[in-house]
Amino acid sequence: MNAEKQKILRRIREALGVHTVHTVHKVHPQGDIASWLPKVGPAFEAWAELFAKNSVQLKTSFHLVESEAAAARLLAETARAEGWQRLAAHGNGPARAIVTTLGLPSLWTDGGYDARELERCDAGITECDALVAQTGSVLVTSKSAGGRALSVLPPHHVVLARREQLVADLPAAFALLERKYRDAYPSFIGFITGPSRTGDIERILVLGAHGPKKLTIVCW
Amino acid sequence: MNTCYPEAGMSMVKVLERLGHAVQFHEDIFCCGQPAFNAGYWDEARMVAGPVLETLAGDGADAIVIGSGSCGAMLKVFYRDLFAKTALEGKAAAVGERTWEFSDFLVTKLGVTDVGAHFPARVTFHDGCHGLRELKVKQQPRRLLEHVRGLELIEMREAETCCGFGGTFSAKFPAISTAMGEVKCASAADTSAEYIVSNDSSCLMQIQGLLDRQKKPIKTMHLAEVLARQ
Amino acid sequence: MATEFSQKFKADAKRVAGDLRHRELIQGALRKYEVVRDSCKEAFQDWQGAREGAAERKSDAIDHLDTYLEEFASKLEARGTKVHWAGTGPDARQIFLDILKEKGARSIIKSKAMTAEEIHLNEALEKAGYSVVESDLGEYIVQLRHETPYHIVFPAMHLTRGEISSLFAEKLGSAPTDNPEDLTMIARAVLREKYVTADVGITGANFAVAETGMVSITENEGNARLTAALPRTMITLLGIEKIVPKLGDLALFLPMLATAGAGQALTGYNSMYGGPRQPGECDGPEEFHVILLDNGRTALLADAEQRDTLRCIRCGACLNVCPIYRNVGGHAYGTTYSGPIGSVITPHLRGLQDWKHLSQASSLCGACSEACPVKIDLHHHLLQNRRNAMASKPVRWEKLAFRAFGWLAVRPRLLEALMPFGRFGQKWFHWIVKGGRLDPVRVWTETRELPAFAPSSFTQLWRAKKRAEAAR
Numbered sequence: 001m002n003a004e005k006q007k008i009l010r011r012i013r014e015a016l017g018v019h020t021v022h023t024v025h026k027v028h029p030q031g032d033i034a035s036w037l038p039k040v041g042p043a044f045e046a047w048a049e050l051f052a053k054n055s056v057q058l059k060t061s062f063h064l065v066e067s068e069a070a071a072a073r074l075l076a077e078t079a080r081a082e083g084w085q086r087l088a089a090h091g092n093g094p095a096r097a098i099v100t101t102l103g104l105p106s107l108w109t110d111g112g113y114d115a116r117e118l119e120r121c122d123a124g125i126t127e128c129d130a131l132v133a134q135t136g137s138v139l140v141t142s143k144s145a146g147g148r149a150l151s152v153l154p155p156h157h158v159v160l161a162r163r164e165q166l167v168a169d170l171p172a173a174f175a176l177l178e179r180k181y182r183d184a185y186p187s188f189i190g191f192i193t194g195p196s197r198t199g200d201i202e203r204i205l206v207l208g209a210h211g212p213k214k215l216t217i218v219c220w
Numbered sequence: 221m222n223t224c225y226p227e228a229g230m231s232m233v234k235v236l237e238r239l240g241h242a243v244q245f246h247e248d249i250f251c252c253g254q255p256a257f258n259a260g261y262w263d264e265a266r267m268v269a270g271p272v273l274e275t276l277a278g279d280g281a282d283a284i285v286i287g288s289g290s291c292g293a294m295l296k297v298f299y300r301d302l303f304a305k306t307a308l309e310g311k312a313a314a315v316g317e318r319t320w321e322f323s324d325f326l327v328t329k330l331g332v333t334d335v336g337a338h339f340p341a342r343v344t345f346h347d348g349c350h351g352l353r354e355l356k357v358k359q360q361p362r363r364l365l366e367h368v369r370g371l372e373l374i375e376m377r378e379a380e381t382c383c384g385f386g387g388t389f390s391a392k393f394p395a396i397s398t399a400m401g402e403v404k405c406a407s408a409a410d411t412s413a414e415y416i417v418s419n420d421s422s423c424l425m426q427i428q429g430l431l432d433r434q435k436k437p438i439k440t441m442h443l444a445e446v447l448a449r450q
Numbered sequence: 451m452a453t454e455f456s457q458k459f460k461a462d463a464k465r466v467a468g469d470l471r472h473r474e475l476i477q478g479a480l481r482k483y484e485v486v487r488d489s490c491k492e493a494f495q496d497w498q499g500a501r502e503g504a505a506e507r508k509s510d511a512i513d514h515l516d517t518y519l520e521e522f523a524s525k526l527e528a529r530g531t532k533v534h535w536a537g538t539g540p541d542a543r544q545i546f547l548d549i550l551k552e553k554g555a556r557s558i559i560k561s562k563a564m565t566a567e568e569i570h571l572n573e574a575l576e577k578a579g580y581s582v583v584e585s586d587l588g589e590y591i592v593q594l595r596h597e598t599p600y601h602i603v604f605p606a607m608h609l610t611r612g613e614i615s616s617l618f619a620e621k622l623g624s625a626p627t628d629n630p631e632d633l634t635m636i637a638r639a640v641l642r643e644k645y646v647t648a649d650v651g652i653t654g655a656n657f658a659v660a661e662t663g664m665v666s667i668t669e670n671e672g673n674a675r676l677t678a679a680l681p682r683t684m685i686t687l688l689g690i691e692k693i694v695p696k697l698g699d700l701a702l703f704l705p706m707l708a709t710a711g712a713g714q715a716l717t718g719y720n721s722m723y724g725g726p727r728q729p730g731e732c733d734g735p736e737e738f739h740v741i742l743l744d745n746g747r748t749a750l751l752a753d754a755e756q757r758d759t760l761r762c763i764r765c766g767a768c769l770n771v772c773p774i775y776r777n778v779g780g781h782a783y784g785t786t787y788s789g790p791i792g793s794v795i796t797p798h799l800r801g802l803q804d805w806k807h808l809s810q811a812s813s814l815c816g817a818c819s820e821a822c823p824v825k826i827d828l829h830h831h832l833l834q835n836r837r838n839a840m841a842s843k844p845v846r847w848e849k850l851a852f853r854a855f856g857w858l859a860v861r862p863r864l865l866e867a868l869m870p871f872g873r874f875g876q877k878w879f880h881w882i883v884k885g886g887r888l889d890p891v892r893v894w895t896e897t898r899e900l901p902a903f904a905p906s907s908f909t910q911l912w913r914a915k916k917r918a919e920a921a922r
Binding site: 227230233245253256261264271349350352381384394398426429432 | 856906
């Protein structure tokens with residue numbers, strides 16, 4: 001394996017016309033990316049409005065509520081309306097607090113779980129790292145959202161977010177990741193933008209191809 | 221243009237003279253050398269392009285005006301590649317600087333958009349690819365047509381899509397070339413324009429060839445011919 | 451001169467170009483794409499600036515590929531990933547087989563990977579007795595049909611819902627339906643079972659982040675996420691050119707990929723994977739393998755004129771705008787990478803003389819270069835491939851013909867003398883053979899009329915004008 005690695009690296013160096021290893025990389029200013037991408041307003045009000053607008057277009061259900069209690073009430077209504085029987089969630093924070101109030105059989109992914117059991121859950125409820133106004137995306141990692149599968153296997157993904165987690169744009173989201181996890185990145189980082197979809201049949205949009213058919217974001 | 225569409229060339233002369241410019245024509249220049257160049261035979265292309273370059277380099281004209289986006293691109297853009305690292309490299313750059321596609325010359329160089337033309341007709345414009353993408357000719361023909369009295373300009377769907385000529389491509393891959401041309405003809409027909417106008421005779425040859433075979437009434441016309449009408 | 455590849459291409463291209471149903475289906479779909487793509491581009495504050503920035507970052511990556519690859523590999527390995535290096539397609543296939551054997555793999559689920567197509571991975575695995583299920587809906591559909599993907603982003607673009615319904619009815623025993631949602635749900639049900647039971651997940655990757663040692667996977671369906679979440683072993687295959695220098699670069703590349711590729715502001719799922727399950731994590735593969743593939747990319751790298759083709763982010767934008775692609779479709783190319791990027795790189799990856807016809811089958815309109823988010827000079831590379839092909843192995847009669855034309859073209863008086871014969875021949879003889887077997891210009895006249903030689907050439911008209919002016 002190492003021999004092949006050296007062969008490939010050698011071919012690269014020959015192709016580039018160098019025989020020594022480069023040690024200096026060109027450093028790109030990251031600030032310019034934000035100036036090329038779509039415009040985003042200056043503060044929370046503008047971001048919330050943009051996130052809401054994007055959510056409508058993406059068919060994400062986005063709710064900005066006053067408190068954790070309000071979030072719990074909203075989830076209780078959803079549980080009733082959709083006839084949830086089994087839920088999955090994670091952690092020791094708001095997700096556990098709220099899901100516990102719903103009083104339904106719940107699977108907690110922390111510490112491991114059976115994939116078949118997760119597959120039978122009606123909804124997966126997770127926290128997140130950020131909401132991105134520019135694109136209407138949710139940023140999750142295996143550390144913040146109960147693993148890799150919780151936010152993608154159950155047919156309804158519910159995200160619990162705090163206002164402070166709403167950021168302006170993608171550069172801000174990546175900067176947040178770097179600040180938060182720099183020396184110990186989780187093995188999975190994901191940007192989720194709307195429910196699962198496909199355009200593979202005559203380029204007609206269908207929701208719920210493999211991942212969740214529904215994405216609900218409750219933010220307080 | 222010399223053998224099949226001389227009227228387009230004479231129209232260019234008419235318009236330029238009407239604007240008060242002295243026009244010169246080199247009888248010994250027949251072809252810019254693009255066919256061999258595009259086919260990959262750059263030595264053979266230099267056989268044709270070299271003498272062209274020599275003639276133009278020494279003619280003392282202020283500008284070289286070409287009624288074709290593809291030939292214009294050849295002189296302005298590709299001669300640099302063709303003569304790179306040869307004795308004619310400098311001349312290629314110098315000639316390229318002085319070369320203009322016809323509508324670009326009028327609008328960008330001379331600053332003229334109204335050439336005093338009168339042509340009452342419904343017209344749609346096809347953007348020849350080389351003119352559009354190599355020479356950035358897009359607004360210039362439209363601004364000229366806007367000022368033609370009585371003319372109604374209708375944009376067709378996919379005006380910028382290639383007509384399918386592509387030089388020897390049309391002969392080497394005739395089925396693909398024809399399909400592309402059919403798509404273009406259909407786009408034009410949907411506008412119910414009476415004329416398809418373009419700044420490249422090769423495009424017009426391709427489109428007219430298909431229209432004649434299909435026996436369609438819409439006619440092609442070179443931009444210069446429209447502008448020469450009074 | 452014509453290789454079997456070029457003959458097949460011409461025959462397939464001709465057949466599909468004349469298929470009006472196909473033309474309407476494909477071009478209709480791509481016109482819709484153009485509308486959404488344009489609105490995404492307009493939302494950018496500076497799309498051209500973004501292209502410059504993307505091109506610069508990818509150029510930096512390519513120009514320092516050795517350093518970045520080493521950084522990428524070492525960061526991955528620090529988290530327990532096994533990084534493999536494959537010089538060729540067969541090398542890569544062997545690495546897969548070795549891993550699968552060692553793990554005693556029984557059930558394999560796969561998400562979309564063009565590189566896997568490139569090395570014909572599925573065939574090799576099936577020959578070795580493994581069954582591989584494609585999880586991306588479009589790939590799943592063409593897999594059932596035993597076809598290759600039609601487009602690098604939309605594999606089943608060439609099929610109607612009716613065809614897909616019949617396919618599912620035949621292969622899955624499902625009830626026929628005209629509804630795309632129902633069809634998708636049929637596939638979803640079948641595939642969910644596979645996710646939960648598969649022991650190996652195979653993915654491709656869109657980007658390889660050097661700074662943090664992560665592979666980035668872009669998709670809309672969620673099948674790649676599931677492939678990377680549940681099976682105990684995950685294997686990611688990607689070309690060495692996928693490197694981007696910094697994690698923050700993805701803030702630019704992800705929206706550009708989505709805009710250019712599909713006319714979306716951002717694709718549904720963009721996921722970065724940096725290792726197997728880490729301490730404290732509750733799921734994820736126990737083993738994560740990343741296979742870096744050369745397979746001719748270093749040869750492209752060595753061509754300084756065309757090195758920029760390695761910037762390609764495989765978005766498919768050039769396919770979408772190419773009038774040749776739009777008329778002949780993805781399958782006619784007969785090779786993994788179709789459209790303009792395929793026409794440029796295939797001669798490098800698979801042999802110049804065998805595949806030069808792809809570079810020749812173009813009108814050089816330049817729509818591809820205009821569309822490319824990383825500013826690859828695609829249409830000029832087609833010209834360069836033609837030059838290189840003819841320089842190394844000219845076609846004798848063609849070279850002679852251009853020489854003859856070159857000799858004639860600088861003798862306009864001779865041409866003038868021949869013109870009357872041309873006119874005469876066209877008027878009195880050509881009509882007899884026109885369009886038929888004996889017509890020397892049949893390639894034109896089969897479908898088009900020729901322009902008539904004008905009664906007087908421009909030169910003659912010019913001289914007449916000068917004489918009239920002198921007389922005054």
